[in-house]
Amino acid sequence: MRNRIFPLLLGASALAFGQFGPQNSAQQNLAHKIDFPHDAPVTLAGDEWGGSAATVRGGAYAIDVRVALSLRNASQRRIRSITLTVLAQEATPGGKGSISVPSLDVPPGETFSVRGDLHLLRPIAAGVSPMVEVSLDGVLFDDLNFYGPDKLQSRRSMMVWELEARRDRQFFKALLEQGGREGLQKEMLASIARDADRPQFGVQMVRGRATNTAGERDLQFAFLQFPEAPVEPTSGMARIAGNEARGPKLVVHNRSPRVIRYLEMGWIVRDSQGREFLAASLPSEMRLPPSSSSQLLQDASLRFDPRTSVASMTGFVSSVEFADGSMWIPNRAELDDPVLRRVVAPSPEEQRLVQIYRKRGVAAVIDELKKF
Amino acid sequence: MTHPLQADLALYSTGDLPLWRRFVVRLHVAGCDGCRSWMAAFDSDRESIRRLAAEMPVGVNWDRLAAEMSANVRVGLEAGECVASRVHRPTLSMGWRVMAASAGVAVLLVSAWWLNMPRTDSIALGQAMRKLAQAGPWHLSGLDLEDRGPTVEVSASGIQLQQNGGTLGMSQGQERPVNVTLSVQGSARARYIDADSGQITITGVYAQ
Numbered sequence: 169m170r171n172r173i174f175p176l177l178l179g180a181s182a183l184a185f186g187q188f189g190p191q192n193s194a195q196q197n198l199a200h201k202i203d204f205p206h207d208a209p210v211t212l213a214g215d216e217w218g219g220s221a222a223t224v225r226g227g228a229y230a231i232d233v234r235v236a237l238s239l240r241n242a243s244q245r246r247i248r249s250i251t252l253t254v255l256a257q258e259a260t261p262g263g264k265g266s267i268s269v270p271s272l273d274v275p276p277g278e279t280f281s282v283r284g285d286l287h288l289l290r291p292i293a294a295g296v297s298p299m300v301e302v303s304l305d306g307v308l309f310d311d312l313n314f315y316g317p318d319k320l321q322s323r324r325s326m327m328v329w330e331l332e333a334r335r336d337r338q339f340f341k342a343l344l345e346q347g348g349r350e351g352l353q354k355e356m357l358a359s360i361a362r363d364a365d366r367p368q369f370g371v372q373m374v375r376g377r378a379t380n381t382a383g384e385r386d387l388q389f390a391f392l393q394f395p396e397a398p399v400e401p402t403s404g405m406a407r408i409a410g411n412e413a414r415g416p417k418l419v420v421h422n423r424s425p426r427v428i429r430y431l432e433m434g435w436i437v438r439d440s441q442g443r444e445f446l447a448a449s450l451p452s453e454m455r456l457p458p459s460s461s462s463q464l465l466q467d468a469s470l471r472f473d474p475r476t477s478v479a480s481m482t483g484f485v486s487s488v489e490f491a492d493g494s495m496w497i498p499n500r501a502e503l504d505d506p507v508l509r510r511v512v513a514p515s516p517e518e519q520r521l522v523q524i525y526r527k528r529g530v531a532a533v534i535d536e537l538k539k540f
Numbered sequence: 541m542t543h544p545l546q547a548d549l550a551l552y553s554t555g556d557l558p559l560w561r562r563f564v565v566r567l568h569v570a571g572c573d574g575c576r577s578w579m580a581a582f583d584s585d586r587e588s589i590r591r592l593a594a595e596m597p598v599g600v601n602w603d604r605l606a607a608e609m610s611a612n613v614r615v616g617l618e619a620g621e622c623v624a625s626r627v628h629r630p631t632l633s634m635g636w637r638v639m640a641a642s643a644g645v646a647v648l649l650v651s652a653w654w655l656n657m658p659r660t661d662s663i664a665l666g667q668a669m670r671k672l673a674q675a676g677p678w679h680l681s682g683l684d685l686e687d688r689g690p691t692v693e694v695s696a697s698g699i700q701l702q703q704n705g706g707t708l709g710m711s712q713g714q715e716r717p718v719n720v721t722l723s724v725q726g727s728a729r730a731r732y733i734d735a736d737s738g739q740i741t742i743t744g745v746y747a748q
Binding site: 261262264265266267268269270271272281282283284285286287288320363368369370371372373374416435446447448449450451466468470513516519520521523524527 | 691692693694695696715718719720721722723724725726728731733734735736738739740741742743744745746747
């Protein structure tokens with residue numbers, strides 16, 4: 169018997185170490201492809217992939233994409249923002265990513281850089297080496313025209329960033345005119361202070377529905393009303409169980425004379441300890457005619473830190489897209505609400521200007537504002 | 541040099557040794573003149589016995605003789621049982637041997653796991669086992685057992701993809717984002733700022 173067990177153990181050991189051993193340290197070079205349409209308004213001037221690699225993790229490749237692209241504006245218009253798709257695997261959750269650069273001002277013929285550091289997944293398939301493909305999802309120009317397939321709905325995001333940038337530059341220019349350098353400097357310092365105090369809590373977006381519904385309750389939304397918003401949220405609720413909130417339902421009314429096709433709302437959560445944070449955004453595609461109401465349902469659950477017990481929720485309209493493709497965003501006065509100032513991050517443009525102030529001082533910010 | 545036992549040599553010469561020991565003895569005999577001569581002697585003895593057996597007197601009824609011998613053996617055994625109880629030599633039962641072999645294989649597999657499996661998989665397994673242990677077999681009905689697939693999580697550190705409680709990866713591992721946002725449609729964005737130029741880069745990950 170002993171003579172039969174020994175070879176059995178030997179075989180099992182070879183199997184076990186043979187199965188698990190080589191996978192552990194299997195880091196592979198990452199194949200890559202950059203694919204821009206021939207009529208794209210940008211062309212590739214150079215690319216650098218140093219540090220990109222694929223590592224076997226269970227049944228998938230964990231892909232680190234570290235890319236720096238040098239792109240040339242091949243169009244006759246100034247580029248305001250760009251979004252690239254980084255694709256490891258279309259159908260895999262976590263297999264798709266994007267890199268966007270807002271607040272650009274690239275004249276025709278000039279080059280600019282786009283850097284990205286992404287972590288994606290790709291299932292392991294026999295005979296297929298890990299690979300990522302970078303393609304163009306969209307480019308937004310200074311006249312708000314858009315080029316690109318827009319598979320990631322990047323036009324909408326880039327439009328919002330550009331409208332926010334114009335709004336905030338106008339605000340800072342007005343501040344400079346009224347309060348001079350000191351007024352602008354004061355606002356820059358206030359923005360830095362708000363940024364430092366802004367809470368950022370961990371939130372998890374969970375697919376599907378919780379099966380443990382013990383102790384679940386309905387909690388009503390409160391709303392921040394923006395007088396100039398084309399949409400007015402009238403009621404809303406979500407199911408709360410412990411540190412989870414799920415199935416938000418909102419009723420909105422279109423008070424504008426135009427058809428609305430997209431609405432995005434912000435969802436602020438306050439816990440029993442009085443901590444407030446922006447939990448998530450609630451985007452909804454719709455067709456909402458003037459003077460009509462619609463109910464928006466989201467089959468999603470948010471899970472917060474285990475110590476978080478949701479006490480109240482607040483919603484606000486963060487952007488609206490009309491049927492003709494034009495958009496609405498809140499103005500600076502509407503965003504001056506104490507809650508929003510505390511929990512909502514400033515626009516990318518404000519953060520860019522504040523960074524210029526940090527690095528080069530108020531004179532550099534003034535020079536930057538004069539460019540637009 | 542250590543020579544095999546003569547009993548092993550005798551069994552080897554008749555082809556009765558187990559496979560593993562037969563291989564060892566064959567290796568030894570191939571290089572040992574002394575043991576080869578013992579083997580030759582065993583072969584010769586066996587041949588002599590065969591010859592003697594062939595010369596037995598004519599007319600012996602072997603069937604009858606064998607039946608009588610078997611009957612005598614049985615009588616002897618039963619008589620021995622009447623005089624004293626038989627002493628059983630303690631041996632490991634078949635069940636214990638199988639259990640010992642299984643334990644060995646289990647130790648081997650656990651070692652291989654511990655040495656080689658990705659940490660995230662081990663964490664996910666640990667969390668699942670802890671969840672089961674905490675709930676206990678009598679509370680399984682109240683447990684959240686739905687397979688939720690990969691989830692996306694945002695925190696001050698960036699965007700994380702998770703599955704079964706284990707982290708699959710985090711974007712922009714080198715830098716800390718200035719802002720992260722989550723959409724209930726299953727995507728997350730992290731905003732990074734270049735300290736020198738002020739250029740903003742927004743990376744997005746799509747979990748669905």
